[in-house]
Amino acid sequence: MSSRPRAKVRVQEDHASTSLIVSSRERFFGTTWRMILVLLATAFALLPVVFVFSSAINPAGTLTTQTLLPRGIESLSDMTTNFRKLMFDAESLAVFPFWNWVVNSAIVSVTSTTLIVLSTILSAYAFSRFRFYGRKTLLLGIMLLQAFPNLLAMIAIFLILLEIGRLSTAIPQVLPFLSFIDWSFLNLFVLNALGGLILVYVAGSAGLNTWLMKGFLDTVPREIDESAKVDGATAWQTFWMLIFPLARPMIVVIGVIAFIGTFNDFVLARIILRDKENWTVMVGLYSFINEQFNRDWGMFAAGAVVAGTPIVIMYLLLQDHLARGLTSGAVKG
Amino acid sequence: MTTQIDTALTPPPSGSSTSGQGSISVIGLLARYLGLAAFNAMALTFIYTFLQDDNLNLVVVFSIITLLANIVIFVPRLWPLRWIAPGLLLALLFVIYPIVYTVVTAFSNYGDGHMLTKGQVASLLEQQQFIPENAQTYRWIVYQNAAGNYALWLVTTDAAGNPLVAFAPIGAAIEEVASPASEPPEQYAAYRLLTRAEQTRALGTLERAVFGIGSDTVAILNGRQAARPLMQRYVYDATSNSILDQQTNTRYLGDDKLGLFIPEGGTAENALVPGYRVNIGLANFQRLFSNPVLLEPLVDISGWTVMYAILAVVISFAFGLLMAMVLDHPFVPFAKFWRALIFIPYAIPAVISILIWRGLLNQTIGIVTNAIADLTGYRIPWFTDPWAAKAAILLVDLWIGYPYMMLVCSGALKAIPTEMYEAAAVDGAKPWHSFWKITLPMLLISVGPLLIASFMFTFNNYLLIELLTSGNPPIPGITATAGYTDLLINYTYNLAFGANNANTQADYGYASAITLIIFAVMVVIALFNYRFVARWERIGENV
Numbered sequence: 001m002s003s004r005p006r007a008k009v010r011v012q013e014d015h016a017s018t019s020l021i022v023s024s025r026e027r028f029f030g031t032t033w034r035m036i037l038v039l040l041a042t043a044f045a046l047l048p049v050v051f052v053f054s055s056a057i058n059p060a061g062t063l064t065t066q067t068l069l070p071r072g073i074e075s076l077s078d079m080t081t082n083f084r085k086l087m088f089d090a091e092s093l094a095v096f097p098f099w100n101w102v103v104n105s106a107i108v109s110v111t112s113t114t115l116i117v118l119s120t121i122l123s124a125y126a127f128s129r130f131r132f133y134g135r136k137t138l139l140l141g142i143m144l145l146q147a148f149p150n151l152l153a154m155i156a157i158f159l160i161l162l163e164i165g166r167l168s169t170a171i172p173q174v175l176p177f178l179s180f181i182d183w184s185f186l187n188l189f190v191l192n193a194l195g196g197l198i199l200v201y202v203a204g205s206a207g208l209n210t211w212l213m214k215g216f217l218d219t220v221p222r223e224i225d226e227s228a229k230v231d232g233a234t235a236w237q238t239f240w241m242l243i244f245p246l247a248r249p250m251i252v253v254i255g256v257i258a259f260i261g262t263f264n265d266f267v268l269a270r271i272i273l274r275d276k277e278n279w280t281v282m283v284g285l286y287s288f289i290n291e292q293f294n295r296d297w298g299m300f301a302a303g304a305v306v307a308g309t310p311i312v313i314m315y316l317l318l319q320d321h322l323a324r325g326l327t328s329g330a331v332k333g
Numbered sequence: 334m335t336t337q338i339d340t341a342l343t344p345p346p347s348g349s350s351t352s353g354q355g356s357i358s359v360i361g362l363l364a365r366y367l368g369l370a371a372f373n374a375m376a377l378t379f380i381y382t383f384l385q386d387d388n389l390n391l392v393v394v395f396s397i398i399t400l401l402a403n404i405v406i407f408v409p410r411l412w413p414l415r416w417i418a419p420g421l422l423l424a425l426l427f428v429i430y431p432i433v434y435t436v437v438t439a440f441s442n443y444g445d446g447h448m449l450t451k452g453q454v455a456s457l458l459e460q461q462q463f464i465p466e467n468a469q470t471y472r473w474i475v476y477q478n479a480a481g482n483y484a485l486w487l488v489t490t491d492a493a494g495n496p497l498v499a500f501a502p503i504g505a506a507i508e509e510v511a512s513p514a515s516e517p518p519e520q521y522a523a524y525r526l527l528t529r530a531e532q533t534r535a536l537g538t539l540e541r542a543v544f545g546i547g548s549d550t551v552a553i554l555n556g557r558q559a560a561r562p563l564m565q566r567y568v569y570d571a572t573s574n575s576i577l578d579q580q581t582n583t584r585y586l587g588d589d590k591l592g593l594f595i596p597e598g599g600t601a602e603n604a605l606v607p608g609y610r611v612n613i614g615l616a617n618f619q620r621l622f623s624n625p626v627l628l629e630p631l632v633d634i635s636g637w638t639v640m641y642a643i644l645a646v647v648i649s650f651a652f653g654l655l656m657a658m659v660l661d662h663p664f665v666p667f668a669k670f671w672r673a674l675i676f677i678p679y680a681i682p683a684v685i686s687i688l689i690w691r692g693l694l695n696q697t698i699g700i701v702t703n704a705i706a707d708l709t710g711y712r713i714p715w716f717t718d719p720w721a722a723k724a725a726i727l728l729v730d731l732w733i734g735y736p737y738m739m740l741v742c743s744g745a746l747k748a749i750p751t752e753m754y755e756a757a758a759v760d761g762a763k764p765w766h767s768f769w770k771i772t773l774p775m776l777l778i779s780v781g782p783l784l785i786a787s788f789m790f791t792f793n794n795y796l797l798i799e800l801l802t803s804g805n806p807p808i809p810g811i812t813a814t815a816g817y818t819d820l821l822i823n824y825t826y827n828l829a830f831g832a833n834n835a836n837t838q839a840d841y842g843y844a845s846a847i848t849l850i851i852f853a854v855m856v857v858i859a860l861f862n863y864r865f866v867a868r869w870e871r872i873g874e875n876v
Contacts, residue, residue, distance in 0.1 A: 034662060046674065048689045051700065068700055152845065155435070157427060174382050260682075264683060266683075289688050297692060316673055323740050
């Protein structure tokens with residue numbers, strides 16, 4: 001019995017010697033193998049990045065002529081060949097209307113993000129603060145809806161947008177007394193139109209974001225609401241003047257996720273937007289590859305650099321903020 | 334701030350007639366009802382137009398949406414739902430209705446050959462016309478008016494041998510020419526006689542045209558010398574649910590189980606094209622499990638889908654955890670810098686990175702393939718060999734996915750109390766032991782839900798497969814479009830939309846049936862995950 005305390009002390013000393021006081025030999029090997037791993041992982045991560053930059057500045061625009069590091073660059077104008085062709089060459093812009101895509105992407109992402117954040121925070125506030133019949137069911141329901149592979153729901157969405165497209169001409173025919181209204185505004189929300197895509201994005205984004213936001217609002221003390229109530233504020237005033245500003249960290253998280261998500265989306269955008277003038281950047285970039293994989297590689301690379309760099313920078317700057325927001329929301333559920 | 338009684342934060346007692354929002358200013362109230370009135374007017378306009386357009390689905394959906402919007406505004410007890418309504422009503426149209434639509438479709442034969450309803454098919458068939466064998470024949474000459482429309486000058490003789498002349502413009506009634514001259518005039522009404530050369534040039538258009546209107550029409554099919562009157566070919570009779578083919582005098586009976594008009598005494602192979610859309614009950618599901626031609630690729634593809642989803646998550650998690658532990662170690666200098674670099678792949682838009690990898694791995698000119706070939710002498714057939722293609726997918730998935738796992742693990746590792754390691758060390762545990770007994774279990778508890786969510790995402794990762802391999806290489810010897818690397822979702826999508834393959838038929842019913850099965854699996858996983866998360870929910874004070 002008396003031997004146990006002594007043994008414990010010895011182990012503690014051993015432990016201390018391994019974790020705190022390290023021999024220089026141990027330190028050297030420990031650092032070496034870890035750094036080898038880190039360098040390998042970095043090389044793996046950066047290989048495609050280096051390749052796409054080198055393709056972008058390589059004046060020979062085909063895939064066949066690519067090397068990891070570009071060859072045959074003699075001047076600055078060589079380096080910008082692909083970029084100039086992508087952005088300013090009239091002949092190429094007629095085939096690949098890059099600026100249209102950029103403007104479309106900006107419109108779609110900014111509008112969707114604004115609407116997503118607004119509708120999310122409104123419902124999240126209700127779920128977090130009010131107690132009403134069916135609250136739990138609704139919360140669970142919006143999460144389960146997210147589990148539906150919505151790719152196949154596209155048939156119905158397609159048909160809805162098609163039918164809305166008929167409204168602008170059908171309404172004046174069916175109800176002639178309403179023809180004083182210009183119904184053509186409805187054409188903003190049809191197949192092949194950006195508004196239709198935005199509606200689909202906003203409708204489909206509710207589930208996860210509402211959960212995240214509700215999780216965050218749950219951590220905002222209810223005393224704030226209570227004191228506002230005592231001061232005679234309505235629920236709307238409490239929300240708008242107190243909760244909305246306090247929720248800013250999570251609004252940033254959801255906003256960034258929504259912005260990047262809609263900017264990066266390819267599948268829905270490709271199905272809904274038919275004409276190339278209406279495409280978003282991602283659908284457009286794919287067309288460089290789809291039409292002639294080898295030939296337009298350089299322009300694809302230049303477009304990828306232009307479209308991808310802002311997103312990557314945004315991610316890297318907000319990385320810690322996003323990680324914190326995501327885990328806090330997820331854990332608090 | 335106005336002084337208003339607010340009961341927002343405490344639910345109103347049941348039976349109370351006060352609005353939950355408290356008393357609201359007159360202007361606010363007015364704005365609310367005016368807004369609702371505008372919304373209702375717009376919605377009713379839409380609903381009425383859909384009704385006129387025979388689109389009953391949307392009539393129902395928009396009616397439900399309008400009704401709910403009104404209930405939420407007018408029933409005081411439901412005031413909290415007003416905050417949720419905008420998102421919810423939009424989701425009703427673009428999320429819930431499509432799901433219901435998919436469910437209904439799964440029990441129907443909707444697809445190529447069965448696109449339309451019975452009524453639509455019948456009216457489509459009734460537009461078809463034919464030239465009866467024993468029909469009167471006419472000699473013809475062509476006229477044209479200033480607008481460019483053609484008309485025929487038709488000449489024949491009646492039973493008594495007297496000449497009979499008629500003038501037949503496109504889209505207008507055929508009129509008899511009362512007392513014709515022996516030669517056709519240069520000008521008739523607004524129409525001008527064409528020269529022989531002009532007639533020859535117009536022949537292509539003329540052969541496809543139908544002259545006259547309604548049931549009294551004439552055509553010159555395939556450059557025939559003679560024009561003949563046309564007759565409506567099919568006549569639909571709703572009471573006997575049958576279609577009569579007046580050309581062959583065959584009666585086709587509607588079979589509402591198959592959605593086909595089948596000839597009397599004949600078989601389904603001889604049915605009229607197109608068929609129509611009907612509810613076929615569980616037939617799609619039965620077909621799925623009983624037809625080996627369909628079942629075989631489905632089993633292969635499901636196996637690969639599950640294998641891919643598990644492997645991708647496990648590999649990404651393993652690499653992410655490894656790099657998180659390495660980078661968290663005090664020996665590694667500039668850890669923040671390296672972490673940012675390694676995180677870059679996750680930040681690049683997936684479309685871009687997948688397409689770059691497709692270029693890197695290109696079998697003949699990709700620089701990665703070339704480098705491996707130079708080193709080992711073996712040129713990896715990334716996109717033609719099934720196993721190499723699967724490896725390529727896992728490789729790209731790892732590249733995209735593990736930085737996220739690294740980020741998540743890094744946060745979760747910091748949350749494990751160091752006392753646990755100290756206690757383990759006291760009990761004489763080796764680092765390896767404490768990894769298996771402490772780090773991994775603790776990590777799995779906190780990261781578990783994210784891993785499951787990641788599994789669900791990977792299971793349906795349509796984009797990666799579509800852009801990297803498009804499902805190739807194809808599985809030989811089966812009729813459906815299926816490739817070795819197709820995931821269930823890709824296979825289903827191709828079934829529904831016919832992929833790039835022109836001779837595959839779109840089969841929405843069958844595709845929807847598979848979708849429902851995927852959905853069921855996903856819901857089970859999501860519910861499991863929810864229970865996982867629910868444990869924390871109980872800890873949270875606000876829930």
